[in-house]
Amino acid sequence: MLTIGTIVLGVNDVAAAANVWNAAIGYVPREPGDDTWVTLVPASGPGAELSLQLSETPVQDHPRIHLDLYADDQAAEVDRLVSLGAQRVDWDLYPDDPDFVVLEDPDGNRFCVIDKSPR
Template sequence: MVSIGQVVIGVDDMRRAVRFWTQALHYIPRSGAVSDDWTILDPVNGLGTPLALDVSESPVQEHPRMHLDLFTENADEHAAEVERLIALGAQKVDWDLYPADPDFTVLADPEGNRFCVIDLSHG
């Protein structure tokens, strides 16, 4: 049997990526270590999937085949989290694939990697 052990994101600038994702997700570097080419981030409370950052030369995909979904419980929390993530360095993506009444907002981290913030209460 296998299970997901961690999610890996390719980055250009390790220190910038660590700053963003630790603040965005309330994670910390495993054992306090940040290396120049590979860093694993763990949830502060120990619950959840680790996020690994790997220096990569691959270009960012405009429409990535895989991405992170960050969940919020309601519309107010969704709006507040989107604004908080933007204040940390994320950018809104001019997403051409939004449905008529989206329950999500597409953002890009400071490295350009796309991720979604989803309002779970959206009907």
């Protein structure tokens, strides 16, 4: 049987990316990392792990894999993430009434903030 161990993002600066993701989602290093790799885990307990790996590969405009972050207050979370260094993406594939906002981290890794507020 297989399970997903971690989700890996390629980044230009492992320490800077770790700081952004720590502030964004409250993840902390599982153990000390280095300039090439670190694995972040939820500070509050079990959950999906996020590894950051040094990479010189260009970022894709339409990535095949990305993170979906669920938000009870989407607008507030998008504003908070932008204040941490994320940027809004002028996404050309939005549907007519999207429940998500596309952002990118300082390295250009794109992710979505999904509106999970009670309807």
